[in-house]
Amino acid sequence: MNDIAKVIEKIEPLNSDAMREAQARQNVLTKPTGSLGFLEELSIRVAGIKGEAVPPPFNNKVxxxxxxxxxxxxDGVSAYPKDVTPQMIYNFIAGGAGINVLARHVGARVVIVDMGVAAEFEPNPALVVKKIGFGTKNMAKEPAMTIDEAIKSIKAGIEVFESEYAKGVDIVALGDMGIGNTTPSSAITAVITGRPPEEVTGRGTGVDDEGLLNKIRLIKQAISLNNPDPSDPIDVLSKVGGFEIGGIAGAMLAAASHRVPIVVDGFISGTGALIAAELAPQSRDYMIAGHSSVEKGHRAIIEHLNLRPVLDLDLRLGEGTGAALSMGIVEAACKILCEMATFEEAGVSNREE
Incomplete structure (x- = not known):
């Protein structure tokens, strides 16, 4: 736990001077003030994150x-068998998944991490193995993991980010893969936001009406049985969470400690963001909601974290797909701030006061 605390201690407030300078520059660019709306807000947020009024280019998107x-x-919470998780890992490695396509589109590298897949993989340089266990326990019958495993999952996420940061990271998106992971995500969201499970539980991979009712029943059962403490995010993670959710939270904490913008993907990534923000409230300022998922629990997370999604395209794939797409928008926002001419530079008359 000390290692996690040390990372949290390094998370600083956004640089207010850089944000004021960025706002001042936005006000004299060759456009009506505020005419690029949320793009302007995004660029000013990134300036505060980076601590530079004119942020450097995103040469290393991850x-x-x-x-x-x-x-x-x-207990039948997913329309797909859990065998799909390792099968999709191989698809990621081969470059054939949705996230591979969209990451190539925005010029980002993809890092695939085995946090706790219930399968063994042959060593492969394209796969980072941080396996905490071969899947969690059934949270409807017992805690999903031990406290020690929850802490290990967060530390593993920190280690993954630190390793990538050594190679170069200017902006990071966090995604997920794991059959059944909307169930623990709904449970965590219900506990931390205080909303009833019915309000934060969706169909995931597409369960029918009966499957949705079963999913809600199991989430209620898990919360009642395990009694997670809403004020203790590690307790919540251990009792109704997932290894990949802990890893996402850890990577987010590490990114914030290095002043790297964090693009949150969908529901599972958002659940990791909830855990990170509960552990280190200041980390929320480093988060950008990439999109608003169809999963209603994700919308509850966005509201709880007081974030504004960049995109709303009815996405629910996960993997980091929505975050990858919005990463390009965040980059465009910063290019406007950095590359657009001011009225003085362009010899264009500014508005009359």
């Missing part, structure tokens, strides 16, 4: 996709 399996799948 998507980290954390994977893990979930014991609760044995």
């Amino acid at each position: 998507v980290i996709t954390m994977a893990g399996d979930h014991g609760v799948t044995e």
Whole structure:
């Protein structure tokens, strides 16, 4: 736990001077003040994160996709078998998944991490192995993991980011893979936001009406049985969470400690953001909501974290896909701030006062 605390201690407030200077520059660019709306807000936020009024270019865009399996799948919470998790890992490695396509589109590298997939993989340089266990326990019958495992998952996420940061990271997106992972995500969201499970539980991979009712019942059962403490995010993670969710939270904490913008993907990534923000409230300022997922629990997370999504495209794939797409928008916002001419530079008359 000391290692996590040391990372949290390094998370500083956004640089207010850089944000004021960025706002002042936005006000004299060759456009009506405020005419680029949320793009202007994004660029000013990134200036505060980076501590530079004119942020440097995003030469190293990275998507980290954390994977893990979930014991609760044995109770039929997903329309897909858990065998799909390792199968998709191979698809990621081969470059054939949605995240691979969209990451290539925005010029980002993809890092695939085995946080707790219920399968063994042959060593592969394209796969980072931080396996905490072969999937979590069934949270509807017992705690999903031990406190020690929860702490290990967060530390593993920190280690993954630190390793990538050594190679160069200017902006990071966090994604996920794991059949059944919307179930623990709904449980965590219900506990931390205080909303009833019915309000934060969706169909995930597409369960029918009966499957949705079963999913809600199991989430209620897990919360009642394990009694997670809403004020203790590690307790919540251990009792109703997932290894990949802990990894996502750890990577977010590490990114914030290095003043790197964090693009949050969908529901599972958002759940990791909830854990990170509970552990270190200041980390929220480093988060950018990439999109608003169809999963209603994700919308509850966005409201709880007081974030504004960049995109709203009815996405629910996960993997980091929405975050990868919005990463390009964040980059465009910063290019406007950095590359657009001022009225004085362009010889264009400014508005009359």
